[in-house]
Amino acid sequence: MKMSDKLISAEEVEKHTSRDSCWVILYGNVYDVTEFLPEHPGGSKIILQLAGRDATEEYDPIHPPGILEETLKPEAKLGRIDPQTITAASEPEAKEEMEEEGPPPMESLLNLNEIEEVATKRMPEKAWAYYYSSSDDQISKSFNNAVYKDILLRPRVFVDCTKCDTSTSLLGHKVDIPIFVAPAAMARLGHPDGEAGIARACGKFGAMQVISNNASMTPEQIVADAKPGQIFGWQLYVQNDRAKSEAMLARINKMDDRFKFICLTLDAAVPGKRELDEKQNFKNATRVASGVKTDDEPSRPGGGGVGQQLFFGTASDLTWKVTLPWLAKHTHLPIVLKGLQTHEDAFLASRYAPQVRAVILSNHGGRALDTAPPAVHTLLEIRKYCPDVFEKIEVWVDGGIKRGTDVVKALALGAKAVGVGRAALFGLGAGGQEGVERTLEILKAETETCMRLLGVQNVSELGPRHINSSKVERDIFNGGAGLDTFGLWDQVKSKL
Known part of the structure; x- marks a missing residue:
C-alpha cells in the first residue's frame, strides 16, 4: 500500500495541532504541513488555527487548484482520512445544517x-x-x-x-x-x-x-x-x-x-490598515494564541486578515x-x-x-x-x-x-x-x-x-x-x- 493510500483516523489527526507537528485535512487527504508553517504567505497562525481538522472549507475559496502540489513535498501527503472515524465530536465547530434561503429574483x-x-x-x-x-x-x-x-x-x-x-x-x-x-x-x-x-x-x-x-x-x-x-x-x-x-x-x-x-x-x-478585515483573524483566537509564530517566521504588521495575507511578499x-x-x-x-x-x-x-x-x-x-x-x-x-x-x-x-x-x-x-x-x-x-x-x-x-x-x-x-x-x-x-x-x-x- 502506498503511503498516500493509508487510512488515518480523525482522532490521530487531532493530536497534531502544534507548530512542532501540524496536520490538516484537505479534500479528504491528510497533510503534514509543519515544515511549511514559516513559509505560508498568510503566516503560521492561519494554519495553526485549522490544525488537527478539516480545513477544506477555509482553504478552497482562496487557493487556485494546483497550489498544494506546487507548494508541498510529495511526502507531506500522509494518507486519506478514514471516513468512518469522522463524527460530530471530531468537528467541534460544526454547525447544524440550515436550509439556506435562496436569493431573490435578480430582476427585482x-x-x-x-x-x-x-x-x-x-x-x-x-x-x-x-x-x-x-x-x-x-x-x-x-x-x-x-x-x-x-x-x-x-x-x-x-x-x-x-x-x-x-x-x-x-x-x-x-x-x-x-x-x-x-x-x-x-x-x-x-x-x-x-x-x-x-x-x-x-x-x-x-x-x-x-x-x-x-x-x-x-x-x-x-x-x-x-x-x-x-x-x-x-x-x-x-x-x-x-x-x-x-x-x-x-x-x-x-x-x-x-x-x-x-x-x-x-x-x-x-497594505492599508483594514480593521474590519483584520478582526476576522481573531474569530478563532481561542485555538491559537495571537502571538504564535515559528522561530524563523518574519514579523507581520497588524492583526492579519485576508488583505495582510495576500500582500505578504x-x-x-x-x-x-x-x-x-x-x-x-x-x-x-x-x-x-x-x-x-x-x-x-x-x-x-x-x-x-x-x-x-x-x-x-x-x-x-x-x-x-x-x-x-x-x-x-x-x-x-x-x-x-x-x-x-x-x-x-x-x-x-x-x-x-x-x-x-x-x-x-x-x-x-x-x-x-x-x-x-x-x-x-x-x-x-x-x-x-x-x-x-x-x-x-x-x-x-x-x-x-x-x-x-x-x-x-x-x-x-x-x-x-x-x-x-x-x-x-x-x-x-x-x-x-x-x-x-x-x-x-x-x-x-x-x-x-
Whole structure:
C-alpha cells in the first residue's frame, strides 16, 4: 500500500495541532504541513488555527487548484482520512445544517445598493469583511462615491435621443460598454462561480475584465469560456522574489490572444490598515494564541486578515527608473499603471508612452492610504495642469461608482473607461454569475438613460460641457503644476 493510500483516523489527526507537528485535512487527504508553517504567505497562525481538522472549507475559496502540489513535498501527503472515524465530536465547530434561503429574483434588485444588501446577507462573514473593508476611518472609501454627488449634470433638450451607443475602444480593442471590472481578489470567497463567473458575465455585456494577481482561480480557468474578442488584462503585484513575477508574466505572455495588457498596481506598496478585515483573524483566537509564530517566521504588521495575507511578499521598492525597463524585458504587452493619484504622476506616465498605454486613477478603493484623493480630483488636476496627458495615453478611473450617472460624469471629465471592483464581487455574492450580469445590466441601463436625457448619442460626445464640476474644483490641489522642477523629470527626459 502506498503511503498516500493509508487510512488515518480523525482522532490521530487531532493530536497534531502544534507548530512542532501540524496536520490538516484537505479534500479528504491528510497533510503534514509543519515544515511549511514559516513559509505560508498568510503566516503560521492561519494554519495553526485549522490544525488537527478539516480545513477544506477555509482553504478552497482562496487557493487556485494546483497550489498544494506546487507548494508541498510529495511526502507531506500522509494518507486519506478514514471516513468512518469522522463524527460530530471530531468537528467541534460544526454547525447544524440550515436550509439556506435562496436569493431573490435578480430582476427585482433595482440598484447596486440593493445587490450589496443581498450579498451581505448571503456571503460568509469573512468574505463580506474582506470585500467591504477599507483603511482606517474609511474616509477615502466614502468620499469616492460622495464626490460624484457634488457634480451636476447639464442636460440639453430638443436633441434626438432615439439612439444611444455606449460602445468605445480601450487600447484599440472594441468594448460594448465603457465599464470594466477592476482587479478584485478572492472572488470565490463570496461564491463558487468566482472569477470565471465574472468573466462569463463580462462576455455577455462586451465588458473588459482586469483579473486580480490574487485571483482564487488560475488565469487559464478564468478565461476558458471567454467569447471571441473578449478583452482581459492581468493585474501584477511585483514580488520581492522577482522570479515569481517573471514566471507569471511568461505565463500571461503565452495567452496574449486573451490578455491584452499588464496592469501594474502602484497604489498599495504596503497594505492599508483594514480593521474590519483584520478582526476576522481573531474569530478563532481561542485555538491559537495571537502571538504564535515559528522561530524563523518574519514579523507581520497588524492583526492579519485576508488583505495582510495576500500582500505578504509584495515588493515595495518599485521605481520609474528600474521597474518599467524590467517589465519591458519580461513582457511584450502594453502596460497600464494603476493607482495614480496626482497630476504629476499622470504626466510622468504619459512620457513613457508607448510602453505605458493607459493609467487608472485610483486610491485602491479606499483600502490603502485613507484620506487619499478620489479619482475625480485627479481627473480635474490633469485637466487643470497637464491636459495633454489625455492625448498621449488613455485615462481610466475606478472607485465609488454606484450609478450610471457616476459613469457618465467620469467620462465627461475625460476618463475613457470606468472600473468597478466591489460591485462585481457583491453581484457575485448576491447571485453568482447571474448577480454580476444584473450588476452590469443595471449600470449599462442607467448609463444609457443618463446619456439620452443629456442629449448625447455616443460616449465620444461626452465632455466638460455636460457637467458642472465647479463645487468639486474648489477642493482640488492648488499648489501649481510643478512639472518643470519635479524631481523625476530629469529621469524621464533622459529616456525620450
